[in-house]
Amino acid sequence: MTEYKIQCGADPADHILAVVDGNDVGLQAYENGNFRMSVWSSPDKMRTFARGILALAGEIDGGEDKPTPSRSVKVGDRLRVTKSRLEYANVVVGEVVTVMGVDSCGGFSTDGRDHEGQHRWSFGDESVGNGLEFVDEPAQRPVKVGDRVRIVRNAYDYDYEDRDYIGRIGTLTVIDPDDQPYRVAFDDNDYWWCAEVELVDELADVATTTDSPRAALLEEAARYLPPGASGADLVMVARFLEGE
Template identity: 30%
Template sequence: MIEYTATCAIDEDDTVTAMRSENRVELEPSSRASVFLDPGPARTFARGILALADEIDGGEAEEARAIRVGDRVEIVRAERWSSAEEGRVGVVGTVDEDDDHLPYRVVDEHGVYIAWCAEVRRVDEPAEDAGPEPTPSPFARYVDEAKGLLEGTDHTATDVIILARELHESA
């Protein structure tokens, strides 16, 4: 069973764990105390909860399936290591029809990888100020490698993330 645990920023003994319980996401605190999370761990934990919810009901909105390679898009929800890329505008480089959780590989205008995304929104006009070039995610190559290794299998976004983490730790 896959679980996501967040540790309190104030008291390391206080945690909250998210797990799948049949067709629901269960949140289990370690105590009756409140758990305070810094923004980074809070985003990571929230994305874990979203991954569990996506496993239960499929998650993707039907309108997102109309996105095609070459579409100019804004990143709405990216892989959890690329959350800093959310809001960034890029071009869809790949649509993985077999991946219901991270089907969109978004690149910049030069073809440089930005992120694998769960949700993107098509934009009609170029962004006025895309800002400075971001530093690529250090986990991007592991996610790409994990997706390649899992190609042709019945996998979820969680499977990709777990394998990418294992690849990163064994490097």
Template identity: 40%
Template sequence: MTEYVAICSSDEDDTITASVDGKAVELLARRGGRHMMETYLPVSDARTFARGILALADEIDGGEVAEEPTVTAKWGAIKPGDKVRILIDTAECADVSAGDVFTVHKVDERCVTVDDTANGGHWYFSNTESIELVDDVPAEPTDVPAPARSSRAKYVEEAKELLGSTYFDADSLTRLAEFLAGE
């Protein structure tokens, strides 16, 4: 899923993320990294809003387009689709082991996001000492059964099922999963 993140110039934990949600564009606001609100725009309204933002930016700099910043300074040659190897057990509190290999989902100046298909989610790594680019990933045997989902993931899935279509944020989901786990 493609998403665009606007990061506040005075606090990098204040963001607005734009992504597709069905036939609408979702704008998700976070303050201090915590979910604050979201709004859903029909496509025509999203285009009008985007043009308005561009017009405001043009008022500031006259329409100068700066080169897109590169993230190679921190992450080197790592890019979406690459394979990376985990270097440390439970790196950055993720449920991973040294030697695990994941596919890169997204790279930005702050972190590398990898797909965790076994648990149906993503892991985020902001420390360059947690991962390394893998050039030679051995082919995966086809007759080996998929690893069992962690018990932690099972509690999250159970919490999602219990909440159903009820609105919930990540904090609520985590608290319910911890309750189900007896923590």
């Protein structure tokens, strides 16, 4: 029996199968993986129905053929979101998801920030390069309290103050299990709660800034520390020498 499947963007367990059995064409609806109902009709009526769906989709994107991705998606691939609410999934720009499964009908499922390591969202191959892009750098180790981090994303963006904190570097002081889990404290005694952070090698950041006034302080700090000292230790000593 030939069949085609389309999954719900919000929950891959909800899906519809289009099947052929003998001279009949049917649509079978599943909710949370459980069969709910079916509709069977003649090929002519199903073709009319299918053309209607194509027309509706064409109203949204013009009906252009989507380019075939030059690289196939496979389980374990990491993809960065470049379009929020892509295919109705609750994803935001900058979020990185991991491919959890690949569909033989031309789609794949990923985890989500609230369901890490679990099947959460469903996407079509056409979204690769058009809302999703491959992330080739290795995944960072999980952040922990005490790490120096850079703020990457807020869960909310109500005013310009929220955006001012993006890119700021501070110390991670609290991790809570909610949509703004990270509390980052700054050197000026300010702090901010945010949705995503990335680890920062402050030594590398300073070293690549040739006009940084702390470059000489870092060299001096290195003389007071044993070989192989961490970047965080070097920065701490440099701050002490600077009188912070």
